Amino acid sequence: MPTSSTTDFAIIGGGIVGLATALDLQTRHPKAKITLLEKEQNPALHQTGRNSGVIHAGVYYAPGSLKARFCALGVKATRAFCAEHAIPTHICGKLIVATDASELARMVTLESRARANGIEIERLTAEEAKRLEPNITTTGALLSPSTGIVDFAVVALKMSEIFTRCGGEIRLNTRVTGGDETAQGVTLHTSQGVLSAGKAVFCAGLHADRMARRFGADINFRIIPFRGDYFAIQNQPDDLVQHLIYPVPDPERPFLGVHLTRKMNGGFTVGPSAVLAGAREGYGRFSLNPADLGSALSYAGFWKLLARNARSAVDELGSSLSKQRYLKKVQKYCARITLADLAPYKSGVRAQAVTPDGKIIDDFLFVDTRHSLHVCNAPSPAATSAIPIARHITDRLLGDSRP
DSSP: OOSEEEEEEEEEOOSHHHHHHHHHHHHHOTTSOEEEEOSSSSSSOSGGGSSOOEEOOOOSSOTTSHHHHHHHHHHHHHHHHHHHTTOOOBOOOEEEEEOSHHHHHHHHHHHHHHHHTTOOOEEEEHHHHHHHOTTOOOSEEEEETTOEEOOHHHHHHHHHHHHHHTTOEEEOSOOEEEEEEOSSOEEEEETTEEEEEEEEEEOOGGGHHHHHHHTTOOOOOEEEEEEEOOEEEOSSOTTSOSSEEEEOOOTTSSSOOOEEEEOTTSSEEEEOOOEEOSSTTOOSTTOOOHHHHHHHHTOHHHHHHHHHTHHHHHHHHHHHHOHHHHHHHHHTTOTTOOGGGEEEOOOEEEEEEEOTTSOBOOSOEEEEOSSEEEEEEOOTTTTTTHHHHHHHHHHHHTTSOOO
């Protein structure tokens, strides 16, 4: 590996958004030299490889938001990409189930939002939902038939394969340790030497705020890492459910809640929970990085977020510490699952951008500098939306689009 090199475009981060961006740039500018830097030994080891694997239809997102727009485009683009490259998907549909009168009322509001987004949605009575899913307890449900599942790590690895085959370069085990933006471009100091780029795209995920600040982007948020614990379901039949099963989200809580998800390799998982992680890449319950934890605990925005969501935070912490409390969330809509059915499964950590006043940034966020674009916030449905996000980044990086 040379100690100093140059490239036309540098992509920092080998998750699905970074890889989709690299591939889009390489496809649209085949003569350009494009270099992707990934600090791990393989791509897609963090958020891309540690999520529920759901191809979201776009039911939840505010009409007109980037989430709503990119998710609608992303469903089609993801399914087309997978079909073209023989990547297995399963469009199993999703039931969003209400279990009491208050959830029924919120379900109607959610239905209106889905229709405003142009999402195919159907309201079901308790009897209709029971006929579809005999093992589910519900007082009514919404059916999203276009929701599906895929292994996004497989999608990302296929993108990396095509990118390199088309002439792109991926440098693994290459951590960005510093650098700056100059009048001519971007200088990246890495664990493998210095890379000078004409333009750079930072898809740094859990480290997005640190990269943005280091390279001069004007930002007003901090990444707070939330660990999501999952369990695999054992001892249950293969036909436990046919659809993905989601609770009706509580508007007073910042996350969607524990859901029952089919997996591409068979079986089911439930999750995720949402508790403060002790490290930005801390997947174990006792994982600790003092700098990461200190970054969260020293941030006023975190404490304001906690105060605003105190009841939810206490509940999530309790569920994280107690399998019995976690199980109650699952049994609310699937009573036949027992404590003995909950088996260990890999956790994930989501990068959540939080403002100084304690508000969660609830949409995708891109910040430009003279020669760079920073993907500052890319929560769910970023994996579903990766291909249209990449197109947007390429357009914006080259000055063609700036909504």
